[in-house]
Amino acid sequence: MTSIFSLLSSFVNKYFTDHGLAFAAKKVLGISLVTTVLPQVLISIIKWFFSSVAAVIIHYLPEDFAVRALNYSGVTAYLMELLQVPEIVTVVILAFFIRFIIVFIPTVG
Numbered sequence: 001m002t003s004i005f006s007l008l009s010s011f012v013n014k015y016f017t018d019h020g021l022a023f024a025a026k027k028v029l030g031i032s033l034v035t036t037v038l039p040q041v042l043i044s045i046i047k048w049f050f051s052s053v054a055a056v057i058i059h060y061l062p063e064d065f066a067v068r069a070l071n072y073s074g075v076t077a078y079l080m081e082l083l084q085v086p087e088i089v090t091v092v093i094l095a096f097f098i099r100f101i102i103v104f105i106p107t108v109g
Helices: 002-060 067-068 075-082 087-104
Strands: none
Touching: 002 087, 067 087
């Protein structure tokens, strides 16, 4: 009777040990992938999404939108171009459009 109990306990021990180690290895692998690879993938997807949205918005804006909105000449126009004010206006408008889009996402906005 003792030998049968010993044999059964060794089978059960081996079964749980093998599956327990496999379970632990899968959890460690999963956690390491989630903490190292997933953020990089999400960052690249978010960068792609926002660059696509920016490209679409900039495509539909007139080329001289910032110049028409900020109609200056002389030294003021030179300084505004030097400080990239038209690009700043474009970025601000893009930020407003992105904020407007984010409001319509139920879990985020």
